[in-house]
Amino acid sequence: MALPVPLAGFAFAGDTLDRADALRDDAEALARLWPSARVLLLDEDGRALADEAGMLSAMSGATLGGGPGASLFLGLKDGEAWFAADARHHPVDAPSRIDLRRAAAAWPAFDSGVFAMARALLHWQSATRFCSACGGAITFRRAGYIAHCTHCGKDHYPRVDPAVIVAVSDGERLLLGRQAAWPPRRYSVVAGFVEPGETLEQTVAREVLEETQVRVRHCRYLGSQPWPFPGALMLGFSAVAEPDPPQVDGELEDARWFTFGEIGAALARDGNDDGAGLLLSPSISIARALIEHWHAGMRTRRVDAPTQAETGH
Template identity: 65%
Template sequence: MPPALSGYAFASAPLDRADALRDDAQALARLWPDAQLLVLDAEGMALADRNGQRPGFTGRDVGASALANALLLGVRDGQAWFSVEADAVQVSAPQRVDLRQAAATWHENESAAFAHARAMQHWRTRTQHCGRCGGRVAFRRAGYVASCSQCGTEHYPRVDPAVIVAVTDGQRLLLGRQASWPEGRYSVIAGFVEPGESLEQTVVREVHEETQVRVRSCRYLGGQPWPFPGALMLGFEAEAEPDTPKVDGELEDARWFTVDEIAAARSPQREHGGLRLSPSISIARALIEHWYQRMTA
């Protein structure tokens, strides 16, 4: 069955994660010379060519010694993909691009690999010491396990699940905005899952906490890795009471929008100063588009 949502970044045609290779040093060494590399700097930016594209560095370009600290991203068509830290290899490039730029301009498979690499880089740079005893950790299994050299505790990559919800009262779509966003930007409601909470419970709680709107029912539609720095956005649509939105906390404003208002915001001729929707790379925009298409079908 095809997914209900599509068109957003980081969720298409992923690499084969090749878990079995992570403990096979000989196989990794054989794959390394021809492996494709993503080279990330300390800020999570990727080295790029003059056109802003991935330069096509291989393991042969950086030498065999770089494999020891490389992260295996996966395999496609028999070719391995790794990410490496820019300060650990002797290569250069004229540009550095961030993940949002890559999502808009790189091939979708390459930007998905970049998202994977950036999320892992964030976890690894913040997992230098054991949370149990404070000892130094060493990474093994091609970068996926941080093992404490003192007490032996193993630490694994962290993913933070969050729900993101297109809430409708049957005729209108509920959108909110944060004060830090660009003028006119509104988006669907989102929030992190708390311990001991189901996804459906999170939908009900987050929508009510942020807007005082009461959700009656919800349905999962699709997910998007969102490594800013390490979230997994779980997209829902929800039916709700036509309550008047009230904000007191994270959101600056929340309101119901009609189909005509969403249509105007989608138009290339949108007037300056009007409603601005979420970027096209995001599952937030896919949820808005999904609601709009259903309402205008």
């Protein structure tokens, strides 16, 4: 059986750091790395400091002074250390600040990927103020990766929430839904969080059924994307389903089957909206990659399909 073509083109899944786990317990080594390190400073809204052109402005440790302190050690790139810190603890001037979605669309893959990692970890730290077991005070250890309770001794680790996201087809059409809060005419693939005791395949079938009343027959995994808004991991699938008429009663405002031609027209008008027709997920998302993957597969199938003359029908 042929392997599925891997997904590509979405943000936060390209060139990345060596996370250098062993250094997280080595305070002396981190202190030596600090002066020449690159430090991402994020404000209370999770925005990164940027230069005049809106690109990443990562300060050096020497410029900020002192040592790593409470900064998060992210990892190494070509021997250079990268840290992240709360901008309120390092007041510096910067021409602008940029949110992660805009950075993902404009920055190189490595820069936006490091930003995503920093944002997810700093958000987890800001949300982890007290021990969930006893309510005791928290102190961060291992360069920011463990929240240790000073009262009961319990350790807490960064939270990642797994969610499936799935391109569902009946063999000819693609199932897309929309939420009421989205821009007008925007539709996307079905997604939902994994529940305790579920396999990923069970989550795919349950979420699609709950949100659209469409019955999934089988599915296969295609790829994943960290989605730090604030801390999800999107697990991408394709699925084949019954051609059931979609019905919504809950999270989605609408769900429909879209044809190959409708998806193709939406892809063609991307970035040049004419005010009519279907709008798709932004290009930084794995949702968009799943839609493009389905459309490319359908196009290949149509090109390779034998004609009536060749089949004798």
